[in-house]
Amino acid sequence: MKSSEILSRILVVGGLLIAISAPFVAKLVGAQGTIEMHGRMAESGGWAPDVIQAKTGVPLHLRLTSEDVTHGFAVGQSDIPAVDVLPGKMTDVTLTFDKPGTYTFYCTRWCGIYHWRMRGKIEVSGDEAASPQSIGSPLYVTLKLDIDALHPAAVTPVGIPDAQRGAQFSTLLPAGSLAPDYYRSHSPAQTYLALRAEPALAALSAVETWDLVAYIWQSNTTPGALAAGQKIFAQNCAACHGETGKGDGVFAAQTNALTGKSPAKFADPAxxxxxxxxxxQGKILRGGMGTGMPSWGPILTDQQTWDVISYLYTFQFKESNK
Ligand code: HEC
Ligand SMILES: [Cu+2]
Structure with a gap:
């Protein structure tokens, strides 16, 4: 084959590709470089398109509309405010990313049982290094924890442990008890048993020792973090786990019917x-893989994840100022 022949073949193939892709690209990218995006409930297809390309520093214009019910639109791990996406209306959103990486956009309205599956990706390219999720391995990986195993508490308190009452014994605590590493890697029941074995705490009653466990939890959070966690919980978790953590949210029964699993009961001390x-954290980041528990890793920031975790323990512990 002569080289001119090869060249002409490449040209023909190249021409064909352009002809095929041109109408498709034109549909996605409107006259002013605006992408029109249509939302449908996850069972009818979710977002179209569901993968979008963008460049750092270059504004991305989206026109959002719904083909069925009211949806919402937000981008995970970003502080861009969520907008509503209404049938028969266009909502314009302009996004500019400073960091390259893959961002997840998602529906923020409880449009149905598969609501949380209404997700898509924005692939942002650029020169800058850090990606939005470059926070290293999560703790459950480094600690080699089996996040799907049952974790019954070896011991439970009689009443509600009270952080304020616990504060008065805080000077007796062994060094390192309040360290974040210790708090994050021990269950409250493990912490309780470790404190019970401390000679310095031998004079405390079981109730007083539990109060100290609550104090350790409270020392590892702040009123601001708890308030932020409460908001995240109300928006994203209560529909399954229930407003009061009893596992009785509006979607709990449907989740159970679909997967055979019920939302965890954070109000259950055992x-x-x-x-x-x-x-x-492991379960929140990874999700349940088939249990109905969504994966929140691409949605919540590291800080938001710890905020909601500290909030989950309010179903067990009493805070100082309450
Ligand atoms: C669509 C329903 C649903 C939503 C929404 C949901 N969960 Fe879950 N979650 C479940 C189910 C079902 C389980 C139990 C099965 C499992 O552990 O995978 C569970 C389990 C968990 C567990 C494991 C608890 C344990 O004791 O091991 C945590 C933690 C959790 N969810 C946190 C959250 C948080 C935080 C949110 C909101 C950001 C949330 N979930 C939203 C359904 C849901
Ligand atoms: Cu939706």
Missing amino acids: SMLGASPAVL
């Missing part, structure tokens, strides 16, 4: 006090 923050 299970919750056996869970370390690291175990809870």
Whole structure:
């Protein structure tokens, strides 16, 4: 084959590709470089398109509309405010990314049982190094925890442990008890048993020791983090786990009918006090893989994840100022 022949073949093939892809690209990218995006409930297809390319520093214009019910649109791990996406209306959103990486956009309205599956990706290219999720391995991986195993608490308190009452014994605590590493890698029941074995705490009653466990939890959070965690919980978790953590949210029964699993009961001390923050974080990041528990890793920032975890323990512990 002569080289001119090869060249002409490449040209023909190249021409064909352009002809095929041109109408498709034109549909996605409108006259002013605006992408029109249509939302449908996940069972009818979710977002179209569901993968979008963008460049750092270059504004991305989206026109959002719904083909069925009201949806919402937000980008995970970003502080861009969520907008509503209404049938028969266009909502314009302009996004500019400073960091390259793959961002997840998602629906923020409870449009149905598969609501949380209404997700898509924005692939942002650029020169800058850091990606939005470059936070290293999560704790459950480094600690080699089995996040799917049951974690019954070896011991549970009689009443509600009270962080304020615990504060008065805080000077007796062994060094390192309040360190984040310790708090995150131990369940409250494990912490309780470790404190019971401390000679310096031998004079404390069981109730007083549990109060100290609550104090350790409270020392590892702040009122601001708890308030942020409460908001995240109300928006994203209560529909399954229930407003009061009893596993009785509006979608709990449907989740059980679909997967055979029920949303975890954070209000149940026998299970919750056996869970370390690291175990809870693992499940939140990864999701249940078929249990109905969504994966929140691409949606919540590291800080938001710890905020909601510290909030989950309010179903077990009493805070100082309450
Ligand atoms: C669509 C329903 C649904 C939503 C929404 C949901 N969950 Fe879950 N979640 C479940 C189910 C079902 C389980 C139990 C099965 C499992 O562990 O995978 C579970 C389990 C968990 C566990 C494991 C608890 C344990 O003791 O091991 C944590 C932690 C958790 N969810 C946190 C959250 C948080 C935080 C949110 C919101 C950001 C959330 N979930 C939203 C259904 C849901
Ligand atoms: Cu939706």
